[in-house]
Structure formats: structure tokens, C-alpha cells
Amino acid sequence: MIRKYSIKELLNKGKFLIDQKVLVEGWIRSFRYSIFIILNDGSTINNLQIILSKKLDKKIIKKITIGSSIRVIGIVKKSIGKKQYIELKSLDIIIYESVDPEIIQKSILQPKKHSFEKLREQAHLRFKTNIFSCVMRIRHHIAFCIHKYFHEHGFFYLHTPIITTSNCEGVGRMFQITTMNLKNQPIDYTKDFFKCKTYLSVSGQLEAETASLGLGKVYTFGPVFRAENSNTSRHLSEFWMIEPEIAFYHLDENINLAENFIKFVIKYILENSMEDLTFLDQRLEKCSKKNRLLEKLELILKFPFKRISYTEVIKIFDQEEKKKNIKFLHPIVWGMDLQSEHEQYLVDKYFKTPVVIFDYPCNIKAFYMRMNNDGKTVRAMDILFPEIGEIIGGSQREERYDILLQRMKDTNTDKKKLWWYLDTRRFGSVPHSGFGLGFDRIVQFITGMNNIRDVIPFPRTPNNAEF
Incomplete structure (x- = not known):
């Protein structure tokens, strides 16, 4: 034989x-x-x-x-x-x-050699190319080691609904799902398939929270959908998210988990995908990229992430503008949502290392984030990476029923649709935290690809749903 x-x-x-x-x-x-x-x-x-x-x-x-x-x-x-x-x-x-x-x-x-635009036009064939086969093998190993990490740390894998009736974040556009003819007016959603207005999910976080309040540690890993017209190199309309939720976790513990987790993933890929990484590293070098891929990844493991409050960040920008006469397209004021130009300056030029920003103003964050004692900020955190910008967003969740209810009123969140979410705060609520990691963004960072469309098999973006 x-x-x-x-x-x-x-x-x-x-x-x-x-x-x-x-x-x-x-x-x-x-x-x-x-x-x-x-x-x-x-x-x-x-x-x-x-x-x-x-x-x-x-x-x-x-x-x-x-x-x-x-x-x-x-x-x-x-x-x-x-x-x-x-x-x-x-x-x-x-x-x-x-x-x-x-x-x-x-x-x-x-x-x-073919351009990446040309490769996307024949996405059904690009698996046979050197560059894309490398990216896909690395993508597989990243997915595998994510499950490995959470399994070894006592988390339970949870499948949350893809079809939902609510917008977790309270912002952004959603894809509606219906079996009805929407041209008919008025529309009676009680006659629709689910007898109510439904959408594709933008996050499984709220459902994961309910599970963590019974199982302790859970995580989701699945597709999410956002109907925003963001046609950039970092955005997709359909992408994959990892969302761990942990009972009895405060914000500091949440940040520690996120940093440990992301370093585990990078270390695993350096140990198990070196052939593909080396090929990509050599390709990037030929393209005269400033930072070598392997050096960039090893640097992430070398130092702890810089941790700084949102208020301290605003002070840094004030000082930089005065000292170096730096002008941003979006002027810096306390209470604004930081833009990509601010994040890139902070990570790539000022600290030159991944940065964790915490305690954001409550008016720019979601209703479920725990209010600080100052009444102005919430226990939120974002992790910013070189070249990518925000790669992780998370928070300590608001476990206090009365304050959560007030935050829902302040943000015009429909408490009738989320009665079940409010209900969890009445049955043994505890401090708990979690975060979301954009899977495709971590693949993009690890592979060094310039465009997120080149790290997912069949990208879904505004005006494009081919294949």
C-alpha cells in the first residue's frame, strides 16, 4: 500500500x-x-x-x-x-x-504579480495564490488558538443569536430581516415571520452577559453585521467578533485579561505559523514597509501595554498642540469621541506601543457601561494598536438596576425590548465585565495586510456582496 x-x-x-x-x-x-x-x-x-x-x-x-x-x-x-x-x-x-x-x-x-483589487475580483480563485493562502492558514491558527485560550482558562463557548430585535450599542445602522413586502404601507409587523421587527445582530454581548451571570465565564465567537457606509481599509459590513463576559470581574481585571489574551494569540502564531509569517515578512520588506512584520509582532510581546485615562489623553493632546503646534482635522475637546487621527498619533508617535484608554465620558459610550462616582465617566476601555487603531473595546458592565434603568432612559434605549436584560439585575446581580475583539482586525494586524478585505475569504462591504 x-x-x-x-x-x-x-x-x-x-x-x-x-x-x-x-x-x-x-x-x-x-x-x-x-x-x-x-x-x-x-x-x-x-x-x-x-x-x-x-x-x-x-x-x-x-x-x-x-x-x-x-x-x-x-x-x-x-x-x-x-x-x-x-x-x-x-x-x-x-x-x-x-x-x-x-x-x-x-x-x-x-x-x-497581481494587485489586491484584481485578486478580490476573483476571490473564488485567490485561495490558490501564495499571499492569500498564507493569510488563510494564519487565520485558521488564530481562530484555533482563541478557542484554546478560553478553554484553558475555564470559559464556556456560547452561541448567541444572529437574529435580534435590539441594537446592542444603541448607535449605527442595522440590516433588517423580513419576509414581508416593505413597499406595502402601513406595515404590520405582527404578520411578519417573527411577529416583530428584526435585524441581523451587531453583537452577542447582551446575551453573553446573561449567560455569564449563571456560568461565570463565557465567550462568543461568531459573525456580526453593521449596515454603516464605512468604505475604509479597516471596516467590513459582515465580520467576526470574539466577546468574553466574566462575572465578578472589575475593569482592571478585564484589562489584564484582554492584554494577556491578545499576547497569547500573537505568541501562538509566532510559534506555529512561522513559515507563512516569514513569507509575508519578506513580501512586506520588498514593498519597503517601514516596520518588519516579525519585529512588530515580537515588540507587542516585549512590553506591557501603556494604560492611561481618557482625561489624561486629552491633557497630552493639549500639551502636544501647544509645544509642537500640531493641528488635527478634528480639534481636541474633553467629551469628544477620539478619531482615527488621534488614536494613530497616540500609538504610533507618542507612546509607540499599544495603549489602553479607560474611563471615557458617559455621553459617548453605551448605556450598559458602569457609571463612575464622578457621574461623568464610565468604566470603559479601548485598546489601540499600531497601524490598526482600536482593536478591542470593552467595559465593566453596570450591575446596579436603578442606575442601569436611568442610563437606558438617558440614552433613549427601549426598556420594553430589553426587559430580560434589566431582569438579570434583579436576580443576584454582581460586578461583571467583558470586551469585544474584532477577529478580522487581529488577523489584519498579525499578517500585516493593508486592507481588511484581504484577510477574510469573501468580504462584504458597501456595494459589494459578490460570491
Whole structure:
């Protein structure tokens, strides 16, 4: 029985398999001198060189084209070339499907550089490209280690609804769900599928809070949807969020958890995805990127995150504007929501390290965040990263029924829709905290990609729902 290997397995075990007969399958990346096939099956960024037999039928050779899928049985040999340790001397080759060279010339599989815009136009094919296959393998490992971290720290994985009747944040536009013809007026939602107005969820946080008040530690990991017309390199209309919620946790503990968690993820990827990271690092270096990818990731692990209150941040900007005559597009005043230009200056130029900002003004934060004793700020926190900006947002939740009720009134939040959320504060409420991490943003940061559309298989953005 001839054993079948993935190319990754074969390359890793190659020195122990010299002169053994093996079977591999994959897609042809290149074909040179009618003898050398470069094969890849997606399991690794590295390719396997196949040496064709001189006795191979010329009719078969004519069918060997770039992109074709094949099965090869061959003998593992030590390579005389410097780029690979082993190669495969073919004994038998089967072509599953040959690709017309003219079709290849019109596709992103043509062996030349393509723009990311071009790759997105053929998103169904970009999994076969070096750059995108690297990103997708790293994305997988990030997702895996997120589950690993929470499992090892006693969290329970919770599936929260994708369909909701309320807006968790109280701001932003939502995608409505209905089976009715909305052209008919007036609309009677009692006749709709759910007998009420429903939307795609923007967050599973509120449901996760209720679970944490019975299970102690829970986390969600799923898709969320926001109908905001944000056509930037950091925004998607459909994206993935990780949202842990922890009972008996105060804000400081919440910040500690968030920092420990994000460092765990980066450390895990540095230890388990080095081949792909190295390829991306070399690509970024060729593009004259200022910060080397591996150095940037290692720097995150080296120092503790800088922690500073919102009020202290405003003072820093006041001082910087006076000392250096710096002018921002959005003038800095206490009570405003910090913009991207402020976040980038703080992280990239002032501290040059990830920054945790806490105790924000209550008027720019959601109703569920715990009010501080000053009556002006809430126990909120954001973690800002170089190049990305906000990567984590969280808070200590308001556990006091009367104050939560007042905050809902102040922010015009419908208490009738959230009666169940209020109810949790009447059955043994406790201090509790949580945060949200944009999964696609952490993938973007770790891979060094400039555009978030290039770290998700099929991006959903304003005016685009292709594939």
C-alpha cells in the first residue's frame, strides 16, 4: 500500500522517506523544460518539485499546464538543488483536469504579480495564490488558538443569536430581516415571520452577559453585521467578533485579561505559523514597509501595554498642540469621541506601543457601561494598536438596576425590548465585565495586510456582496 502524504507532511518528513514510494496530489504552479513540475496542495507555502520520467507519454506532457490538478506516485529523492531538501521522481502521473493555458492567462493564477483589487475580483480563485493562502492558514491558527485560550482558562463557548430585535450599542445602522413586502404601507409587523421587527445582530454581548451571570465565564465567537457606509481599509459590513463576559470581574481585571489574551494569540502564531509569517515578512520588506512584520509582532510581546485615562489623553493632546503646534482635522475637546487621527498619533508617535484608554465620558459610550462616582465617566476601555487603531473595546458592565434603568432612559434605549436584560439585575446581580475583539482586525494586524478585505475569504462591504 502506497501511503498518501500532504506536501507539508512530505517536506517535513522527507529526510526519513528517502527512496520510499509515496503518493501526492495538488495543483501545478509551474512547469519547466517539460521535466520539472512545481506542485502545491495548499497545506504549506512551500512547493514540491516533481521530476518527470523521460519515458512519459508526450500526449500526457501536452496536458500538463499551470493550474492543472494531478496525482503523482513517485520515489522520494534528496534534491541536488539548494531550494529544497527533497524532490519526487515520478513513476506514475494522473491528470485529474487540465487547464486551458488561455484561461490561465486571463486569471490571477497567471504566474505574475497581481494587485489586491484584481485578486478580490476573483476571490473564488485567490485561495490558490501564495499571499492569500498564507493569510488563510494564519487565520485558521488564530481562530484555533482563541478557542484554546478560553478553554484553558475555564470559559464556556456560547452561541448567541444572529437574529435580534435590539441594537446592542444603541448607535449605527442595522440590516433588517423580513419576509414581508416593505413597499406595502402601513406595515404590520405582527404578520411578519417573527411577529416583530428584526435585524441581523451587531453583537452577542447582551446575551453573553446573561449567560455569564449563571456560568461565570463565557465567550462568543461568531459573525456580526453593521449596515454603516464605512468604505475604509479597516471596516467590513459582515465580520467576526470574539466577546468574553466574566462575572465578578472589575475593569482592571478585564484589562489584564484582554492584554494577556491578545499576547497569547500573537505568541501562538509566532510559534506555529512561522513559515507563512516569514513569507509575508519578506513580501512586506520588498514593498519597503517601514516596520518588519516579525519585529512588530515580537515588540507587542516585549512590553506591557501603556494604560492611561481618557482625561489624561486629552491633557497630552493639549500639551502636544501647544509645544509642537500640531493641528488635527478634528480639534481636541474633553467629551469628544477620539478619531482615527488621534488614536494613530497616540500609538504610533507618542507612546509607540499599544495603549489602553479607560474611563471615557458617559455621553459617548453605551448605556450598559458602569457609571463612575464622578457621574461623568464610565468604566470603559479601548485598546489601540499600531497601524490598526482600536482593536478591542470593552467595559465593566453596570450591575446596579436603578442606575442601569436611568442610563437606558438617558440614552433613549427601549426598556420594553430589553426587559430580560434589566431582569438579570434583579436576580443576584454582581460586578461583571467583558470586551469585544474584532477577529478580522487581529488577523489584519498579525499578517500585516493593508486592507481588511484581504484577510477574510469573501468580504462584504458597501456595494459589494459578490460570491
